[in-house]
Amino acid sequence: MELEKYFRENKLPHIWCPGCGHGTVMSSIIRGIDKAGWDPNKVVVVSGIGCSSRAPGYMDFNTLHTVHGRAIAFATGIKLANPELKVIVLTGDGDGAAIGGNHLIHACRRNIGIKVVLFNNYIYGMTSGQYSPMTPEGSLATTSPYGNIEPPFDLCELTKSANANFVARGTVYHTRPLISYMEKAFAKDGFSYVEAISQCPTYYGRRNRLKSPVEMLEWQKKNSVDIKKAADMEPEELQGKIVTGIFADREKEEYTARYDRLISEIQGGKK
Ligand SMILES: Cc1ncc(C[n+]2csc(CCOP(=O)(O)OP(=O)(O)O)c2C)c(N)n1
Ligand code: SF4
Incomplete structure (x- = not known):
């Protein structure tokens, strides 16, 4: 497959x-x-902003590197101004679930046609390893040197309940399903959320006795449970597991289409 054309080779090597x-x-x-x-x-x-948020710099499309936590707000403005555009948001677990969490739930609620890909490495990588709202309980981070005592969000369940049209979670170990979730998410008109479990060997792995990137990938392999199998498991059995698969796949009317319809109805005198 000829994929080089999608990259800005003059921006490589990456960081x-x-x-x-x-x-x-x-x-x-x-x-x-x-x-x-x-x-x-x-x-x-x-x-x-974050290590994950550097990705658009390497991708040869129209790209915006905005401010911490606000990518969805910028993306919402872009989609509203020109609904024809295909708008994808790339965010991290810190960027998208902490400072940007509020934007995420409201974008789901509106079902606006943007596609959010959240790179979940369980940590703030760029700023040297503070815990995030996705860090598992007990994990070590610079801000939890004795182990994190906060339960993490399950953002797939959260986005599903908040009305997202499509929700899926995959891992970088299982690349084929991850690619298929991207394909399905991008084919949707409404709001899509794909969570990609990624690894940060530098700040998460090293502190949490996952000694190498290979060990972190093996951890993803060992701990992933397909959503269909998870449905038959007890909550205690699912502790510490990564539930993967498609959480929501709906066909609700997309926000800008709904808005256009409202305007036509008003102009046509139906309201
Ligand atoms: C308003 C604001 N607060 C804090 C920061 C510092 N900051 C930059 S990136 C980041 C966390 C990024 O973590 P995450 O989104 O998980 O991405 P990763 O680097 O792990 O890919 C923080 C706190 C900032 N740039 N702006
Ligand atoms: S390994 Fe961690 S610190 Fe290094 S680029 Fe990846 S997320 Fe950032």
């Missing part, structure tokens, strides 16, 4: 550490875009 999972997430997104067959001039990739 990610050896063994970081973010490059695999980026390549899965690129494959999803390729499969969607979109005109690159109509694709807008928006990110916040």
Whole structure:
């Protein structure tokens, strides 16, 4: 597959550490875009701030590297201004679930046609390893040197309850399903959320006795449970597991289409 055309080769080499999972997430997104067959001039990739949010810099589309936690707000404005555009948000678990969490739930609620890919490495990578709202209980971080005592969000359950049209979770170990979730998410008109479990060997792995990127990938392999199998498991059995698969797949009317319909109704005198 000829994927080089989607990259800004003059921006390489990238800044990610050896063994970081973010490059695999980026390549899965690129494959999803390729499969969607979109005109690159109509694709807008928006990110916040973080190691994950550096990805759009390497991707040859219309790209915006915005401010921490606010990528969805920028993306919402872009989609409202020009609903024809294919708008993808790239965010991290800190960027998207902490400072940007409020934007995320409201974008789901509106079902606005943007596609959010959240790179979940369980930590704030760029700022040297503070815990995030996705860090598992007991994990060590610079801000939890005795172990994190806060339960993490399950953002797939949260986005599903908040009305997202499509919700899925995959891992960088299982690249084929991850790519298929990107394809399905990008094919939707409404709001899509794909969570990609990624690894940060530098700040999460090292502190949490996962000694190498390979060990972190093996951890993803060993701990992943398909959503269908998870449905028959007890909550205690699912502790510490990564539930993967499609959590929601709906066909509700997309927000800008709904808005256009309202305007036509008003102009046509139906309201
Ligand atoms: C308003 C604001 N607060 C804090 C920061 C510092 N900051 C930059 S990136 C980041 C966390 C990024 O973590 P995450 O989104 O998980 O991405 P990762 O680096 O792990 O990919 C923080 C707190 C900032 N840039 N702006
Ligand atoms: S600090 Fe972590 S998330 Fe950031 S590039 Fe390095 S391995 Fe990746």
